[in-house]
Amino acid sequence: MARSNDEVAALLQEYADLISITGGDAFRARVYEKAARAVGGHHADVATLGLKGLQEIPNVGKSIAQKVREYVDSGTVSAVEELRARIPDGVRRLTAIPTLGPKKALAVYEELGVSSVEELADAIHQERLRDLKGFGPRTEENILHGIELLRASGGRVRIDVATELAESIVAVLSAVDGCEKCAYAGSLRRCRETIGDIDILVAAEESAPVMRAFTALPYVTEIIGQGATKTSVRTAKGLDVDLRVVPPDSWGAALQYFTGSKAHNIRTRERAVHQGLKLSEYGLFDVETGEKIVSETEEEVYGRLGLPWIPPPLREDRGEIEAGLRGELPDLVTEADLRGDLHTHTDLTDGLAPLEEMAAAAARCGYAYYAITDHAPDLTMQRMTDERMLAQRERVRELDGTFPTKGRRGGLRLLHGTELNIGPEGGVDWPEDFLAGFDLCVASVHSHFNQSRDALTRRLVRACENPHVHIIGHPTTRLIGKRPGIDADLDAVFAACARTGTALEINAHPHRLDLRDEDILRARRYGVKFAVNSDAHAVPQLDVMRYGIGTAQRGWLTGDDVINTWPERRLRSFLRGRG
The missing domain is CATH 3.30.460.10 (Beta Polymerase, domain 2)
Known part of the structure; x- marks a missing residue:
């Protein structure tokens, strides 16, 4: 089950939203948003902490700590319940739309009487929102995107x-x-x-x-x-x-059957029929005699059908049957193959833990190398300066090799990197001479998501062509269920990555999982290399790599496709080749 931290973080974020909806102080709302992030990323279970321990969490003061204890002890927070009671149900329903902020939800409710997703969609199509202050055609388009996302989730x-x-x-x-x-x-x-x-x-x-x-x-x-x-x-x-x-003797057949997918199972049943067999959740049977042939393990079931065992992430009828018959199934990358994480943050920018804690946690993961990639100055909210980044670099060099890591003599090798912002024209933070001092540069889009398709494509391609950019981070910028990916010509981006030797990130955070498996399959055909990264902003988030690896497996990737499975010497050679 979810940690208490996750439940408390969700409650604090809801409280911040309720403050915004009711016209409360914007600064106070931001305080609760920051506290929500800090609690969600804290390493210790908040249910085990007293008021003093809670106040040691960054951005958690006495008042917030008291609310956390109230929730842990009673399951509710009176201040939250009071604000919930002040918000009409219709507004609460509208705030479920990912792209509709709480203030705009309140505006359409109060000004137009709209209280449901369906009514809001109708109001947009009737162009009724355009008379409201702060609304226009672009706003309508964004809200419709959000409604589509909400409907597409279907309770998933x-x-x-x-x-x-x-x-x-x-x-x-x-x-x-x-x-x-x-x-x-x-x-x-x-x-x-x-x-x-x-x-x-x-x-x-x-x-x-x-x-x-x-x-x-x-x-x-x-x-x-x-x-x-x-x-x-x-x-x-x-x-x-x-x-x-x-029954235990039906385990293999049942596991194969209930794993799916439906399309994959149709193909396996077709193979059974062609061999005079019948495949069900209870086993593989001879049609004429009714005799059960095999059923105890998946390997036996696939083997009797003339196939090797097919890893579950491949079972989508995307060529895995044919590849199995040819003996060409990929040796899929696994979490155990990972030798490092190449995209993480510390409290120097928007992370929650200091460099030393993040590096120590990475060493406990058994990594051979680990990159610190705090945000560069174009994200002005992070207040990055040349001096702060250079001071971090000096500390990284001091700590390099000092954290013992499983199976490695020299300790954890630390790489000093940065996450650059890809600007509207494709430029990145810092001039070339400053960029040359980094071991690793990840470049990501963080704003101007609604540019034209051509502009977004040029923007990403130009970033790929920058010799100091090693990895394109979360390439489509999507947030699952909240924000769709940008409308760029991804095939042109994949071709640019292959031409320039720029890796594409598979961001393992479950909110992102970006690239998608479908995109990975396409990019792989261009010969692109990938990096599976956590984008961790807190110690617990280092554990999300399992989800990125699952996505990589769905994209048919092997260890050779993923640069952070490579030995350090090969990785550094790759990085030098871009600089």
Whole structure:
């Protein structure tokens, strides 16, 4: 389940939004926004901290600490409840639209009486918003984008939310007497970026004990359906969970069947039919005799169909069957292959932990090398200066090799880098002579998302052509469920990356997962190299790499495709080749 920190962070962010909606002090709202980020990124569980310990978290003062303790102790915060009561339900519904801020939501409610997403869409099509101050055609276009995002989500949640819940359920059910095997399946096992519901599979001779334990889970809010082999529940996370119990000797067939995808399963069943067989969740059977041939492991099922075992992230009917028949399935990159993280932040800019804490945590990950890439000065809110960056560089050099790391004699090698801002014309922060002093430069788009397609494409291509830019960070800038990717000609960008030797980032943060797996597949055909990075702004966020690796696997990437799986010498050679 989610840490208390995540729940408290969500509550503090909601409070900041409520302050904005009710016309409260903007500075106070920002204070709560900063506190939400700090709590979400704090390494210790806030439920275990007293007022003094809470006030040691950056941006958490006495008043906020008291609210956190009130929530931990009682499950509610009176100040939040009071503001919630002042906000009409219609406004609360409108704020679910990703691109509609709280003040604009209040404006359309008060001025036009609009109180639902559908009414707002109708008002935009009737051009009724244009008479309101601060609204215009561009605003309408952005709101419609947000409505599309909201509708497209269809109740789906991010992969990290689903993973936390699924792993919690698996841990509980695995401990039930008689449970021989337990795993999650479905789109979560295939590492899809968002999840509609969770499929849990158990192998057991008797299903009743497992079903009882499942329905008794504290986060189950409703039993949708219950039977001897399948039970469906709704949880406090808003996710439905299906539990299926199968005989132990059907485990492999059931895991293959319930992992999917539907299109992949159609192909495997077709192969079975052509061989006079029938494939179901209970096994692979001879059609004429009804004899069960294989079923205990996925490897046996695929093997009897004339295929190698196909990793779940590939099971989307995107050529994996044909590649398997040719013996050409990729040796997919794994989290264990990673030797370092090349995009992270400290409290010098918008991170939450100092350099020393981030580096020590990276060493605990077992990395061989680790890059610090704080923001450059064009993001003025970060107040970066030449002097501050050079002072950090000196400290990085002092700490280089001083953090012991698993399996490495010399300690963690630290790279001093920066995340540059790709400006509207494609330029980046700092002149060439200053950029030449960095070990690594990540360049990312952080603003002007609504430029024309041609302008955005030129902007990214020009950044690729800068000899000091090694990696294009979060290339499409998307935020899952909140902001769509920019409208650029990605094929032109991929071609530029291949031509200039610039790597593309797969940003592992579950809010981003940018590039998407579909984009990775296309970029790979150009010969582009990639970097799977955490973009961590706090110590706990270093752990998100698993989601970036899952996305990389869905893009058919091998270790050779990912530059931060390479030995340090090869990586440094790559970096020098760009400078």
